[in-house]
Amino acid sequence: MLDDKQILRYSKQIILKDIGLKGQMKLLNSKVLVVGAGGLGSPALFYLASAGVGTIGIADYDTVGLSNLQRQILHFTEDIGQKKVDSAAEKLNRLNPDVKIIKHLLGLNNLNIEKVISEYDVVVDCTDNFQARYLISDCCYFLKKPVVEGAVVRFVGKLMTIIPDVSPCYRCLNPIPPEDGVMPSCSDEGILGAIAGIIGTMQALEAIKIMIGIGETLSGRLLLLDGLSMKVTEIALPKNENCPICGTKPTIKELVSYDIKYKTKTHLVKGNRFKAF
């Protein structure tokens, strides 16, 4: 049961008829894994922690850098050089001591991902590369865990929720990764922080709805945001019967580890050319 402080802390959402005490208890008893504590992970983690999700796992191997701070709002200037999982956990513990934060200081790969994901009810994909996105989607399909998938670049963002066997998965849309050298890496592309803020926040909302079991998720729907024109488009996404993992004749039976080579790009800043950092 909730104590008096918890009832007060969550009162604004407990009075919502779709949540109530029952919904709040569900959140406190839920476990969510956020992969990537960066631009999307920051807002997602803030709202998941403030809403009182009982256990939050954070998986990230990276360190806070100066160029992260423009969008990765969980990390502050004095955190530069710290591991993102440490910086994130410290803020979230201060925000809401009710929440148990589990730090996974590792890069997920085909050997360790199942063990990590199997501990959680819902996965929020806030990663920045193809390898991780395929791995998370595939693993969650095998383990039958819902995934909230968000991605951003420049002024655009996209969001979809994957309920295994019900909605299309990441591979339904992109059956195989692009060829080497075609796609620029995330660190080579620009992004406005507020776009990551919007999509990451929407990811938290989707995950909360799944954990409580309310509303209608973006399962089978793809939401596209163009922040420059502030247009939101929603597309009904069917399952892909030719999907190599969840289609009618699956060819992928185990986790695949990709080594994708990204296109490198040079930028012009103040007249000096330098390789993207």
Place this chain on the structure above:
Amino acid sequence: MIQVKIFGLENCSNETRLLEAANIEELMLKISEGLDVAQIDMLRSCAVIVNNEYIMNQDRVKTELKDGDDVLILSPIIGG
């Protein structure tokens, strides 16, 4: 006319455009006009959905288009 919407490709408007094309491959060539080589490579990595059905890469030449078809081209954006 085919209704085409492209999403997430740099320097490519996501406004709906109307184009004439006999198949997906021809449509891709029309969209490629004015794009640089790198963008064309990226365009070819996009997911293609015609009237709510995915078109696999190998089926792009044989997928015929007809008047009124709705084509959605989605760039596989990955940033986080």
